[in-house]
Structures are given as C-alpha cells and as structure tokens.
Amino acid sequence: MPNADRPLPGDAPIVAFFDVDNTLLRGASIFHIAKAARRRGLISVRDIVRFGWHQATFLSVGENKRHMASIKDRALELLSGYSAAELVVIANEVFDRDIEPRLWPETVELTREHLRKGHSVWLITASPQIVAQVIADRLGLTGALGTRAETVDGMFTGRLDGPVLHGEQKAVAARDLIAGTDVDLAHCWAYSDSSNDIPLLTAVGNRVVVNPDAALSKHAKAAGWTILQLKRSSIRDAQRTVRREARVARPARRGK
Template sequence: MVAFFDVDNTLLRGASIYHLGRGARRRGMLRLRDLVRFGWHQARFVAVGENGRHLVGLRERALQLINGRSEQELEEIAEEVYDDFIARRLWPETVELAREHLRKGHEVWLITATPLVVARVIAARLGLTGALGTRLESVDGLYTGALAGPMLHGEQKVTAATTLAGFLDSNLADCWAYSDSRNDIPLLELVGNRVVVNPDALLARHARTHGWSTLRLRPSSIRRAQRLVRREARPARGKKKRRT
C-alpha cells in the first residue's frame, strides 16, 4: 500500500524550488534580480496556490539556473537548502501523517513537480520510502538545462503513481494521496483514499462536492486525520520497501 504526498504547500509551506534558488544565489549562481523573481513567485504561491503560468515561469528559471552545472553541485545545494531553509518550513502536521502511514507499514512516496534531486533529499531526511519528481537532463554529469521527460505535474503524476503502484503490486483502491492543488485532482481521483490539505479554492469546492476529507493544518484537524489513517488504512503485509 502506498501513500503519495505532494510537496509544495502540502508537506512544505511554499515552493521548494524557491529555496533551491536561495542556495544557488548563495553560491553566486543566481543574480539578485532573479532571486527577487523567485521570491515573488513564492509569495504568490503561498497566497493563492499554483497555476500553470507561474509554474512554467519557475521551471524555466530553474532550468537556466542549472545549465552547465554538475550533478554533484546540485546535490550539495539540495542538502544545504534542506538544512538551512526547508526543514523549518515543513508542516509538522503533514510530516506526522506521513509517519503514521509508515507506522502502518505503508510505503510513503513524495510525488512532486520539484526536481527529483530536491525531492529525494526531503524524502531521505524524513525517512520516507522514496520520491518521484521532475527529472533533469544531464550529459557526462553536467546538466543541459533541459528536462529528461515531462514535468511531473497534473496527469503526469497519474502516470507515475500508476507505474509505481504496479511495480509494487499495490492496489490503487487501497492507496492514499495528499495534496493542496487543483492540478492534483487527477491524482486524488486515482486512489481510493484522498485527503486535501489546505486546498486552493477550486480544490476545496471539488472536495466538498465529492465528499473528500479536508485537512486544515490545525491541531484538531491533524488528530482527526491521524484517526482516519489508524481506523481505515489496512496494515501492509510483509513487503520490503524499495527506494528510487
């Protein structure tokens, strides 16, 4: 059984790519005006949620940022920004929900449009099973400034989750998904158990219409969500965890 967690504004307050930009700025890889643009996207993202145009803008600036840089350097930056920026911005309530699934013996996978190198660091530091994220193209250990396939967003998350569940021989009707974004409605509809977390306006309406569980990050809400997992999630049966 798998629990899929979105990252930005679900597990983490704001956009993880912004913090990658902060780490790059500290290393002299990013101009101040570019960081200001990242910051504007971050503020809007926190206030109103993601939309396609802003997501494309962040993606294009991130790809420009890494063009010609080494895989090792980006991995180092990802570790640094987790310690310096990301760790203290994690929603403790959502992290605890992920750990509740782990205690049930479930696999817990991050599924996010953020670069895989960042998602893997977050998953590893939290002791989660693994991460699915946007893959960046590299040649001979250097990034080209292009994507290695489509961005993991919208329907692409459905494809990735379906593939992983099949590989793990896990029934999607038994799986769980957590997200804040309207763009993840296809992923949420894919699984048998879904929880919307601090949803944007469109997702909140969709959740009300379909009777989906909604988690507002307050102590009472987290207790209800934990009870839901304990009561309704079946324990996993003796499967080894796999990481990617």
C-alpha cells in the same frame, strides 16, 4: 488474536503519496534552492527576485500553469552547466537551513503514521527529482517522484528528462510506480493542497486535501473527500482516520 501492528498474511501493500509544496512544506521548495544558489553566487539578484515573486504568488493564490512554465524554464536555464552532485550538496544545505523549519509538523506526522502501518510513503512533486529525493531521505520516507532534469556525464544540460511532474502527470507517475507490482491504487492514499492534483487524488481510493486552494476545496466538498486544515483538532482526526481505516500492509511484490 493477531498483533495489529504487524502485517497479516495476504494484506495488500499500500502506497501513500504526498505532494510537497504547500502540503508538506509551506511555500515552494524551488524558491529555497534559488536562495541557496544566490548565496553561492550561482544566480543574480534579478533571478532571486523572480523566484521570490513566484513564491509570494504561490503562497497567496496557489499554482497556475503560467507560473509553473516560467519558473521551470528559468530553473532549467540556471541548472545548465552545473553537476548533479552540486545540486545534492545545495539541496542538503537548503533542507537544514530553509526547508526543515518550514515543514508542516502535522503533515510530517501523517507520513510517520503511514510508515508505522507498513505503507510505502512517496513524495510526488513538480520540484526537481534530486531535491525531492533529498527531502525524502532526510525524513526517512520510501522515495520521491519529481521532475527530472537531463544530465550528460553528471552535468545538467538545461533540458528536461521527461515531463514536468504536474497535473495529470502525477497520476501517470503513480501508476508507473506500481506497474508490475501487486499494489492496488484503490487501497492507496494521496495528500495535496492543489486542484492541479485532482487527477492524482482521483486515482487513489483514499484522498485527503490539505489546506486546499479554492477550486480543490469546492471539488473535495462535492466529492465527499476528507479536508484537512492544519490545526491540532484536524490533525488528530486525520491520524485517527489513518489508524482506523488504513490497513497494515506488507511490502509490494513485483510480478514474475
């Protein structure tokens, strides 16, 4: 009998996509970046109050487009004139001080379960790409897809390099990631808390909603999607589901 822990010949590659804010991490990662920037004297008390307001609202009612636009515009303005290297240093500092203690252990363990199956695990978030990549690297994940800020000669310009990775754009990014490979989204997985990610969740064959907002909870129940509340019994059920239903996979191959 073949070893169930090793990919079998011909097994299709699989990608698991994880949202970050309120799915992998309690709260918004950009708020913790703002706090670190304040400690370094890069932003004002007024700015940190604005980011704090966004954080409190996000935790209580979830994302909305107005909040996203406000936080995006101010974040880009604040980045202008600083280097990508500086943001990487800040992001690593923030991971150790603020993000790691606020990670949901249950969701992190699900990323491990997918990795053990041979799946690629990608973070997919509206947060800055550099910040998302630091989180992915520190957790040993495959990679990260995030909102890209334009740089010229290593310095941020205060403009975006592409769209904010939010809503439908996450589904677009997931399709772009697998373009030219033999990955089939019908075999892939996605995890999110937000109704804004319904396009991404719909694009994959296996979707798990994590501590969903009201709109996503309603949609998930109607669609028969798995709903995961972060408590011990639920996480055990989710792990068993991945072990039982997720196929062992081999790495993706690019088309010729």
